[in-house]
Amino acid sequence: MVLEVFKNTIVYRIMPDSIDNSLIEEICGILRNNGLIAFPTETVYGLGALISKVDAIKKIFIVKGRPIDNPLIVHVSSIDMFIELVENIPDRIIRLVEKLWPGPFTIIWWKKSIVPDEVTAGLPKVAIRMPAHPVALELIRVCGEAIAAPSANRSGKPSPTNAEHVISDLFGLIDAVIDSGETIYGVESTIIDFTTNPPRLLRPGALPVEDIISLIGESIEIPLFARGYCEAEYAEAPGMRYRHYAPNSFLTVVETDEYSSGLRNVVKKIREIVELNKNRFSRLAIICSSETCSEYVDLGVRIYDIGSRSNLFIVARNLFKTLRQLDSDNIEFAVAEGFEEKGLGLTIMNRLRKASGFNIVKT
Ligand code: TXA
Ligand code: MG
Numbered sequence: 114m115v116l117e118v119f120k121n122t123i124v125y126r127i128m129p130d131s132i133d134n135s136l137i138e139e140i141c142g143i144l145r146n147n148g149l150i151a152f153p154t155e156t157v158y159g160l161g162a163l164i165s166k167v168d169a170i171k172k173i174f175i176v177k178g179r180p181i182d183n184p185l186i187v188h189v190s191s192i193d194m195f196i197e198l199v200e201n202i203p204d205r206i207i208r209l210v211e212k213l214w215p216g217p218f219t220i221i222w223w224k225k226s227i228v229p230d231e232v233t234a235g236l237p238k239v240a241i242r243m244p245a246h247p248v249a250l251e252l253i254r255v256c257g258e259a260i261a262a263p264s265a266n267r268s269g270k271p272s273p274t275n276a277e278h279v280i281s282d283l284f285g286l287i288d289a290v291i292d293s294g295e296t297i298y299g300v301e302s303t304i305i306d307f308t309t310n311p312p313r314l315l316r317p318g319a320l321p322v323e324d325i326i327s328l329i330g331e332s333i334e335i336p337l338f339a340r341g342y343c344e345a346e347y348a349e350a351p352g353m354r355y356r357h358y359a360p361n362s363f364l365t366v367v368e369t370d371e372y373s374s375g376l377r378n379v380v381k382k383i384r385e386i387v388e389l390n391k392n393r394f395s396r397l398a399i400i401c402s403s404e405t406c407s408e409y410v411d412l413g414v415r416i417y418d419i420g421s422r423s424n425l426f427i428v429a430r431n432l433f434k435t436l437r438q439l440d441s442d443n444i445e446f447a448v449a450e451g452f453e454e455k456g457l458g459l460t461i462m463n464r465l466r467k468a469s470g471f472n473i474v475k476t
Contacts, residue, residue: 123289124276129247134255140289141256148288149173151265151279152252154244155297156217156319157272157433158279159188159262160287161252164198170231170261176286178268184234185261186219186302187241190253195241198259200225206307212328215245217298217319221306232261242302248293264301265290271358271433271468274299278437299430300460305333314339317460319429340459341466342473358468360439360447362398366469368451368462369476372422376450378476380408383448386474387412390446398442400435400449402428415444425457432461436468 125136140150144162147169151160160177162169164187174181189195192211196202200223210220224239233239241259244250253260264272267282276292283290303318305325313334314322326333337343367382369375387397387409398415399406406418417435420427439447449465452458466473 122280122284122287124280125289125291127248127291127293129293132248132251134251137251137255140252140291143288144169144256144260147172149176150252151273151276151283151287151290152249152260152262153246153276153291153293153296154188154249154262155215155246156244156301157274157296157299158265158276158290159186159244159249159260160265160279160283161188161260161262163256164228164232164259164261167229167231170229173261173263176283177263177266179263180268182234183263184236184240185232185263186304187228187232187239188249188253188260188262189241189243190250191243194253194259195243198225198228198239198241199223209329210243213320213325214243215250216243217245217302218242218325219302219304219316219318221304221315222308238306238308240304246293246296248291252291269357269359271360271436272301274430274433278433297430298426299433300457300464303460309334317463319457319460321456322459323456335459339463340454341463343471358433358436358464359470360436360444360468362396362439362444363446363472364439364469365448365472365474366451366462366465367448367474367476372451372453375476376405379450380405382474382476383450384409384412386448387414394446396443396445398439398444398447400447402450402452405450415442419449422452425452425461428452429457429461432464 147166151158219240219242221238221240228239265279266273273279274296276290279290298319301318303320304316306313311332311334367379399409400417403418403421406416419431452461454462
């Protein structure tokens, strides 16, 4: 398909507390006309098309440079809209999503034929969530149809947490961007496949998997690829098979199994790695926690304080922004500290390990 390159991408500014409905109507008009719109969610910005507009769905893959076997998440604005898209949905699943939505939780369930194969990359299951962002919810509600949307970045780049990130990746390639400022979580939703027994975590995200486990009262399988240690071994989670979130620089992650006693070794190892590479690169950087950043100042490299170990919400929120900052600061070689794999720590480590291309050093 020939890619239609727009000369301009319209930027709409719509803040969540003052939504102008005539603008939302106008944007729905673009979507109904096979358009592509980047819009905010509480996690990251999405690049949306109406699910019935198959040509627009195909265009999403082209403008993102996304492999066509990597399915999209469908965004709904009501439980009724969800029920229309899925087959044989048990009551317990409806009760679960009623508790977790709107919010950063994506459920995988069997799809009805109304969901085009282009959305699910031919899979019989569909990923669905209801975003907790007033602008996203209003957009879907006014359009009266679910919106399929991956993150609004070029494939392989960190997901966009503000409209500037979207513009830098996709300006001129999409019809419009809705700028609503920074997103809240800064990392994507948690994806769980509930068609398997036990349910399976496909991607840790903004909602800690422990919260879901305690809510459902049963275990959830956490495969190695969900921890970011490897690619998914089977086609059911194709999005897990590509390098993601990658900055232009080399990135190494240094981690330990035991952060309370092992953090000193992490710092020591990072210092060694930086010293070893100082002559090979002129622009080096360290991504560290607020607690340990001062340990590196004498090295004379760029330091990015990503937040405190006692507030992983902030670390997660800063993560993609920092990875993009490496690029805008032309960093050639970066080393990041690891974080304990608890709560949002699992999400952070999944993203960091993948961003590094599995370049992981254990101490
Ligand atoms: O927070 C989020 O989830 C954001 C916002 C925009 O909602 N969206 C997002 O989409 O992160 P994307 O496309 O970047 O990531 C979707 C992931 C991919 O890894 C894809 O493989 C997986 O969801 N996925 C989608 N449909 C699937 C399916 N039917 N089976 C298995 N995995 C699926
Ligand atoms: Mg993505």
